[in-house]
Amino acid sequence: MxxxxxxxxxxxxxxxxxxxxxxxxxxxxxxxxxxxxxxxxxxxxxxxxxxxxxxxxxxxxxxxxxxxxxxxxxxxxxxxxxxxxxxxxxxxxxxxxxxxxxxxxxxxxxxxxxxxxxxRGFAPTRVLAVRPADRLASGPPAVPGVRIRQAEPSELATLVRLQLELRQYDAQFGLVTRREDEERAITDATRGLLADAGAAVPSLWIAELYGKPLGFVHVELPPAADWISGYVAVERAGYLASMHVAEEARSTGVGSALAAHVHQLFDEAGMDAVLLHHALASPRSTPFWYAQGYRPLWTSWYRRPAARG
Ligand SMILES: CC(C)(COP(=O)(O)OP(=O)(O)OC[C@H]1O[C@@H](n2cnc3c(N)ncnc32)[C@H](O)[C@@H]1OP(=O)(O)O)[C@@H](O)C(=O)NCCC(=O)NCCS
CATH class of the missing domain: 3.40.630 (Aminopeptidase)
Incomplete structure (x- = not known):
């Protein structure tokens, strides 16, 4: 070129x-x-x-x-x-x-x-951060046209597509590895979640903008979240398993609307704390979650591959 x-x-x-x-x-x-x-x-x-x-x-x-x-x-x-x-x-x-x-x-x-x-062994070490002068402490303004609703069993394909987009994005940051069978595995797991009609609180939620599904969030409440509860000194912990907003809809408040919705669900269900994992090197998830009130509790350090050759 x-x-x-x-x-x-x-x-x-x-x-x-x-x-x-x-x-x-x-x-x-x-x-x-x-x-x-x-x-x-x-x-x-x-x-x-x-x-x-x-x-x-x-x-x-x-x-x-x-x-x-x-x-x-x-x-x-x-x-x-x-x-x-x-x-x-x-x-x-x-x-x-x-x-x-x-x-x-x-x-x-x-x-x-x-x-x-x-x-090649580089680790993200230092960030130059910016704060635009018009930043409001209250977060982005509510977006007209955004609606958060429970995911329907008929939306399996949409949910799989959004999760594959999330994997593609997160794979850049060194933890997620793309797998040949990932689409099938995600389809099976999502089908299982959608079929769980007996759950007191639905685990999968969709954000739609003027009727078009553009984001999703997956939440776990006890007992589904019990596997992670030992990491935090509270009685009842929820887990925000994953969340994604389609690229074309980012930075417009869709993610904040999803987060506000599930935080209300966690509050109503009596959770003392909510946990989530995120890739530290992600320029999207790191600032987003800290603006939503999260803070680091455990930091995992990875070296890949495990031994220096
Ligand atoms: C992380 C993610 C879910 C956030 O969703 P989003 O819809 O982009 O987030 P929002 O638009 O609600 O919030 C961010 C925007 O709100 C606005 N905002 C945030 N705080 C604000 C404040 N205090 N005052 C004014 N505006 C503010 C900004 O416009 C900001 O966009 P910017 O960072 O580009 O400036 C989304 O970027 C995404 O899907 N990323 C890829 C996958 C991912 O990282 N998922 C999380 C994995 S755990």
Whole structure:
């Protein structure tokens, strides 16, 4: 791909991912090494600060950084190729001591290629956060046209589709692994939940916007939630098993409407606390749940694969 075309596609993807991102600037090859692959380009730089300087308080002494521009039909793969090229470059350096780091700063919501970073041993470590001045403490305004209702047995296909979208999204963050039989497994489990008409509180709920189903949430109350109750020092705990809003409907209050609905269900059922799991590296779920009043209780650290070869 032409360099200009890569830059244009990169800029387009960023603009769609997050309205608060600035337009990417051209990569300036001065002072760095330009890397190019079929659909990607990058600038590899090295910077060093000396012990005893104020900067050394806040960063490793030697930092190797990669600034990427990704295009093509599979920008994640383009990112992977650039990281491989970069690793070759780093092998020639003396970057093996603790006071050095390889750093890739990405727009949080441009999640393509996250798995490529995890696969090479990178962990999400630092975030630059933003708070728009018009942020209200009360959350997003209620969306006209959103209706939350119990899922019907006839909606099996919709629920499976939304759950597969959720798996595709979450697989980027290193925990969910796509499986050949996932569609069948999810279909069977969802069919079982939909058939459980005797439950005091339905477990599956749909958010529809002007009649179109665009999100779902799956909740567990005791006894279904008993498996997790030992992790929290309360008498009655509920579990929010999963929730998803279709990409085109995100950031418009649909997720908040779903969450408000199920929090009311949990309250009415007398839950002392609600637990949920989320991927820490997810730029969607992490801020969303903390804005909804959740806070970390247990943190799991993963190394994949388990042993460093
Ligand atoms: C996480 C997820 C369910 C949230 O649903 P959502 O419909 O996008 O969330 P909402 O629109 O209700 O809430 C977020 C928006 O509310 C608004 N908002 C939030 N707090 C606000 C506040 N205090 N004042 C004003 N607006 C606020 C913002 O517009 C925010 O969007 P932004 O983060 O892009 O700025 C959804 O993004 C999703 O499905 N993500 C992928 C799957 C996933 O992560 N699921 C959870 C797995 S556990």
């Amino acid at each position: 032409e360099i200009d075309a890569i830059a244009a596609e990169h800029a387009k993807r960023l603009a769609a991912a997050d309205a608060l991102l600035p337009k990417p600037s051209p990569l300036n090859p001065e002072g760095g090494t330009r890397l190019t692959t079929r659909d990607g380009m990058a600038l590899a730089t090295r910077s060093r600060v000396e012990p005893g300087t104020p900067e050394a308080l806040w960063r490793p002494l030697t930092e190797y950084r990669l600034d990427v521009r990704l295009g093509g039909t599979d920008p994640g793969a383009a990112f992977g190729s650039l990281l491989t090229e970069w690793d070759r470059l780093l092998e020639e350096t003396e970057a093996t001591d603790w006071d050095s780091a390889a750093v890739v700063t990405r727009p949080s919501r441009d999640t393509v290629g996250t798995g490529e970073l995890l696969r």
